[in-house]
Amino acid sequence: MTHDAHQKVKASHLTRNAYLYIRQSTLRQVLENTESTQRQYALRQNAVSLGWQLDRIIVIDTDLGQSGASAADREGFQRLVTEVSLGRAGIVLGLEVSRLARNSMDWHRLLEICALSDTLILDEDGVYDPAHFNDRLLLGLKGTMSEAELHVLRARLQGGIRNKARRGELFIRPPMGFIYTAEGKIEIDPDQQVQQSVRLLFETFRRTGSAMATVKHFAEQELQFPRRVHTGPNKGDVIWAGLEHSRVLRILHNPRYAGAFVYGRTHTRKTVEGDWIIRHVPREEWEVLIRQAHAGYIDWDEYEQNLSRLHANCQAYGADRRQSPPREGPALLQGLLMCGRCGKRMTVRYHSRHGRLVPDYLCQREGIEHGEPICQHIPGAGIDEKIGDLLVEALTPVTIDVALAVQQELQSRLDEADRLRQQQVERARYEAELARRRYLRVDPDNRLVADSLEAEWNGKLRLLTEAQEACERQCTQDRKLIDDQQRAAILALSTTFPGLWRDPTTPDREKKRMIRLLLEDVTLLRDDRLNLHVRFKGGAHRSIQLPLPQCSWEQRQTSPEVVATIDRLLDHHPYPEIAAKLNEQGLQSGEGKPFTARIVARLQRSYRLTPRYDRLRKAGMLTLEEIAKILGVHPQQARVWNRHGLIRGHAYNGKNDCLYEHPGENPPRKAQGIKLSARVAARALAAQSTKEVQYEA
Numbered sequence: 001m002t003h004d005a006h007q008k009v010k011a012s013h014l015t016r017n018a019y020l021y022i023r024q025s026t027l028r029q030v031l032e033n034t035e036s037t038q039r040q041y042a043l044r045q046n047a048v049s050l051g052w053q054l055d056r057i058i059v060i061d062t063d064l065g066q067s068g069a070s071a072a073d074r075e076g077f078q079r080l081v082t083e084v085s086l087g088r089a090g091i092v093l094g095l096e097v098s099r100l101a102r103n104s105m106d107w108h109r110l111l112e113i114c115a116l117s118d119t120l121i122l123d124e125d126g127v128y129d130p131a132h133f134n135d136r137l138l139l140g141l142k143g144t145m146s147e148a149e150l151h152v153l154r155a156r157l158q159g160g161i162r163n164k165a166r167r168g169e170l171f172i173r174p175p176m177g178f179i180y181t182a183e184g185k186i187e188i189d190p191d192q193q194v195q196q197s198v199r200l201l202f203e204t205f206r207r208t209g210s211a212m213a214t215v216k217h218f219a220e221q222e223l224q225f226p227r228r229v230h231t232g233p234n235k236g237d238v239i240w241a242g243l244e245h246s247r248v249l250r251i252l253h254n255p256r257y258a259g260a261f262v263y264g265r266t267h268t269r270k271t272v273e274g275d276w277i278i279r280h281v282p283r284e285e286w287e288v289l290i291r292q293a294h295a296g297y298i299d300w301d302e303y304e305q306n307l308s309r310l311h312a313n314c315q316a317y318g319a320d321r322r323q324s325p326p327r328e329g330p331a332l333l334q335g336l337l338m339c340g341r342c343g344k345r346m347t348v349r350y351h352s353r354h355g356r357l358v359p360d361y362l363c364q365r366e367g368i369e370h371g372e373p374i375c376q377h378i379p380g381a382g383i384d385e386k387i388g389d390l391l392v393e394a395l396t397p398v399t400i401d402v403a404l405a406v407q408q409e410l411q412s413r414l415d416e417a418d419r420l421r422q423q424q425v426e427r428a429r430y431e432a433e434l435a436r437r438r439y440l441r442v443d444p445d446n447r448l449v450a451d452s453l454e455a456e457w458n459g460k461l462r463l464l465t466e467a468q469e470a471c472e473r474q475c476t477q478d479r480k481l482i483d484d485q486q487r488a489a490i491l492a493l494s495t496t497f498p499g500l501w502r503d504p505t506t507p508d509r510e511k512k513r514m515i516r517l518l519l520e521d522v523t524l525l526r527d528d529r530l531n532l533h534v535r536f537k538g539g540a541h542r543s544i545q546l547p548l549p550q551c552s553w554e555q556r557q558t559s560p561e562v563v564a565t566i567d568r569l570l571d572h573h574p575y576p577e578i579a580a581k582l583n584e585q586g587l588q589s590g591e592g593k594p595f596t597a598r599i600v601a602r603l604q605r606s607y608r609l610t611p612r613y614d615r616l617r618k619a620g621m622l623t624l625e626e627i628a629k630i631l632g633v634h635p636q637q638a639r640v641w642n643r644h645g646l647i648r649g650h651a652y653n654g655k656n657d658c659l660y661e662h663p664g665e666n667p668p669r670k671a672q673g674i675k676l677s678a679r680v681a682a683r684a685l686a687a688q689s690t691k692e693v694q695y696e697a
C-alpha cells in the first residue's frame with residue numbers, strides 16, 4: 001500500500017464500516033475458479049493494513065453465481081448501494097471494477113453516491129477517492145473498460161454462434177420427433193411411437209384444418225403426445241401426456257418439421273426489471289433459413305399452407321383476449337370477470353341482435369387447451385345492466401366515505417395552520433411581556449425613557465390583541481368555508497354519477513374506466529341461477545343472484561295467449577283475416593313484428609293446431625270435386641259460381657283454396673244465356689221468398 005493510499009484514508013472513514021463485495025459470474029466459476037474467490041476474500045487484509053479493525057469489515061457475498069451485467073437481480077450489490085448511500089460505508093473493497101459492475105450505468109451511479117457520502121473505493125491497484133477528479137476519471141475509465149471487455153467477450157461468442165448457424169451446423173435443441181445422431185446430424189426420431197404421434201398430428205390437421213379439432217381428436221381417441229423433459233435430473237427423458245392446443249400451434253409453426261434449419265426466429269431483450277421479453281420475428285427478418293437441411297415430417301409447401309390456414313382460423317383465439325385495457329366494445333365487464341368454476345379469467349364474445357352488439361361472457365381457455373367443452377358460457381347483457389344498477393345504488397355511500405376521508409385530511413391541515421397562528425399569538429405575548437419588563441426596570445424619574453418604553457409596551461399589547469383576534473377569526477372562518485364546500489362536493493359527486501352513467505352519449509370505454517375505478521373484479525357462477533360476486537375496490541363485496549337469462553329461442557317465442565287466440569279464430573277465419581284481427585288487437589309475433597298470413601300459417605303448423613281444412617271438413621264442408629259432382633258441373637265452373645256467390649265457399653289456406661257449403665235442396669243449375677249477375681240476384685230473391693213462404697206456413 002502506497003503512502004498516497006494512507007493519505008486518502010482519514011479518521012472519518014475509519015469510524016465507518018468497510019464493505020468487501022465478492023462475486024463470481026456463474027456457479028461453475030464459484031466451484032472451479034476458487035483461486036479468484038480466495039483472492040477476493042484476501043482483500044480483507046488490505047483493509048486491515050489501512051487501519052480498519054477486522055470486525056468492522058463486512059463481507060457481502062450473496063451474489064456468488066450472479067452475472068455483473070445488470071444490478072437488477074443482484075441482491076448483494078443493491079445492499080451495498082444502500083449502505084453506501086446511508087453513509088455507513090467508509091470504504092468499498094472489490095478485486096476489480098468488473099466485480100462491482102459490468103454496466104456503466106450501475107457503476108457511475110455507485111461512484112456518484114460514493115462521492116456524495118465521502119466513501120473510498122479500493123481495488124487491487126490502490127485506493128481511490130471518488131470525490132477527487134483524477135480518481136473519478138480513472139474509475140470511470142476502468143468501468144468503461146470492464147463494460148467493453150464484456151462486449152468483446154459476448155461479440156466473440158455471438159460471432160461464433162452466427163457463423164455456425166449460417167452453415168446450418170449450430171446445435172439447437174431439436175423439437176419432439178427429431179434427434180441428433182452421434183455424428184451431430186439431425187434425423188427423424190427412430191422411436192416408432194413418437195414418430196407415429198407426430199405424423200398423426202400433421203395428418204389430423206391436414207384432414208380437419210384446425211388446431212382445435214386436432215386436440216379434440218387426440219382427446220376423443222384418448223391418445224397421448226410425447227414431450228421431452230428439458231431440465232432437472234430426468235433431463236432428456238420422454239414423457240407422455242395429453243395434447244394441448246398451444247403445443248399443436250407450436251409444432252405447426254415450427255419450420256423444422258418441414259426439414260428446414262432456422263436461426264433467429266425470436267429476439268430476446270432484457271427489461272429494466274430484469275425480465276426477459278421474447279419477441280417473434282417476421283419471416284423476412286429471420287437470420288438463417290436453410291430449406292431441406294434435413295428430413296422432415298411435411299414439405300415446405302404444406303408448412304406454408306398450414307400457417308395460412310391457422311392465420312385464417314385465428315380470429316377466435318388470440319392475444320387480444322387476455323386481460324386488457326378498456327376497449328370500445330359494449331361489454332362493460334371486459335377484463336374484470338373471473339370464472340366461479342375454475343378461477344380463470346373469462347373472455348368476451350359479441351354477437352349481433354337486432355343490429356346491436358350483445359356480449360357473451362365465456363370461460364374457454366381450459367376447454368381450448370384440452371379439446372373439451374368450454375367451462376361456462378353466459379349471456380352478458382343482463383349482467384351488465386345489473387352491475388350498472390348496483391354501482392349507481394352503491395356509489396352514494398362510497399362517495400360519502402371518500403369525502404369523509406378527504407375531510408379528515410383537510411382537518412389535520414387546518415390543525416396545523418391553527419398551531420402556527422397560536423405560535424404567532426405566543427410570540428406577540430412574549431414581546432409584550434418583554435416590553436413590560438423593560439418598562440418596569442427603568443427609573444420612573446427618567447421620564448424620557450420611561451415614556452417611550454411605555455409607548456412601546458402599549459404598542460406590543462395592541463399587536464397581541466390583534467393577533468389573538470385574527471387567530472380566532474381565521475379559525476372559525478376557515479372551518480365554516482371548508483364545510484360548505486365539502487357538502488357541495490359530496491352532493492355533486494353522488495348526483496352526477498347516475499346521470500353520467502345513464503347518459504347514452506357516454507362512450508362505453510369511459511364507462512368501463514369508471515367501473516374499473518370502483519370494482520376489483522366480478523366472479524360469475526352459473527348453476528340453476530346466475531351467481532354474481534362483486535368485489536369493490538377497498539374490500540367491500542356484494543353477492544347478487546339473477547335468474548338464468550333466456551336463450552335466443554325463448555326470447556323469440558310467441559306468447560301462449562296469442563297461440564290460443566289463433567286456435568280460436570281458426571274455426572271461422574282464414575289466415576289473412578286472422579293476421580288482420582291479431583294486428584287490430586295490437587298483438588305482435590315473437591320477434592316483435594306485425595302478423596302476416598304466412599306467420600299465422602307457420603304458427604298453426606309448429607304448434608300443431610288443428611288445420612282449418614280439418615275443422616271445415618268436420619263441419620260438413622265439401623271439396624271442390626264433391627260439390628261439382630252434386631251440381632253436375634265441371635269443378636272450374638263451380639269455382640266461378642263460388643266467386644260470384646251462387647254457392648258459398650270458405651278459404652282454408654292463404655291461397656284461396658276453398659271448401660264449400662252444401663248447396664241445399666235447391667242447388668243452382670246450369671242456365672246458358674243468362675248473365676251470372678242476374679242469376680245471383682234471382683237466387684237471392686228466391687231464397688227470400690222461400691223464407692217468406694215458410695213463415696206463412
Ligand SMILES: [Zn+2]
Pocket residue numbers: 339340341342343344363364375376
Ligand atoms: Zn371456468
